[in-house]
Structures are given as structure tokens and as C-alpha cells.
Amino acid sequence: MSVMWPSGAATAVDKARLLFADVAALNSWRNDDPIDGLFDIAFWGRDADVLADRMVSAPASVDGEFTWADLTLDELRARYGELESLRAEGLRFAVDVRPHDDHFRVLGQMRGSATESGLIDVGGARMTGWFTSWGDGAFPVFRDVAADGTLLRVRVQFGAPLMSK
DSSP states (O other): OEEESSTTOEEEEBTTEEEEOOTTGGGGOOSSSOSSSOEEEEEESTTHHHHHHHSSSOOOEETTEEEEEEEOHHHHHHHHHHHHHHHTTTOOOEEEEEESSHHHHHHHHHHHOTTSEEEEEETTEEEEEEEOSSOSEEEEEEEEEOTTOOEEEEEEOTTSOSEEO
């Protein structure tokens, strides 16, 4: 048997990402606060190759993205400052600062997985995240239960957005 859980329930998808988590464990979630004190910084875009040629020690490109990994806060500030000074010269590119937080941990697994999914432990609970191909929006959530009421699975129906952007 499949029923919407709870009645009228929906989950929000933002940036094509979905996370299932224990609500109480979310109190332990570390966002923008690196667990190991380290950061990654990446840049890409129209002028990324030009930018990399002009930098003192640009990282190698992987699929058009240049990434420095495992930087201290001081190293991050120096790299970011260098990028911003070149942006001021009119170069066009995107920058992403990636603290080694819980979001970074699950995204790393998602990016490296054939199923585009990840599984991490936070606050004594297991959390799972996925990329979706449906884009952002709110999608109905269902619970599938056995005849005795035992929960079998939780399902999100991406083909039927309640509202989408």
C-alpha cells in the first residue's frame, strides 16, 4: 500500500539536490564550518583557462574546473584575493568556496558515485543525499507500507511536481 506521508507531504529540491535526514540529528549538521579546518576553492567558466595562465600556481583543470584542495583559511583568503583581483581586470569566471563541512562530505560522495548519491553519519544518524535530474521544486513524498503497517520505503515522485521553478 502506498500513501502520501503525512497527508499532503512534499519535499523541496534546491539546486537539484535532495537530502533525507533525521530532524534531531540536523542539530549536529556542520555547514560552512569545516570539520578539519580546511577548504577547497574552485573556479571555472569563460575565462578560466586565461585566468589559470595568469596565476602564479594555478591547479590543473579537471573537466574545465580548476580546484585547489585542502587549504587553510589563510591560504583560502590568499587564493580568493588573487582570483578577485583578476576578476577586477574583467575576466569572467565562477568561484566556489567549499569548506570541508557535512555538505562537502555528502556532495563529494554524490559527485563520485555512479548513482549520484551519498551516505554520511551526522549526530548519530545516517543521512543520504542525491542529485536529481528534475530540477528544483516541491515533489510529493509517499510511504509504502506492508499490510501490518510496517514501513517498507519512502518514495519521492519526481515526475509529478507540486510546484516547480
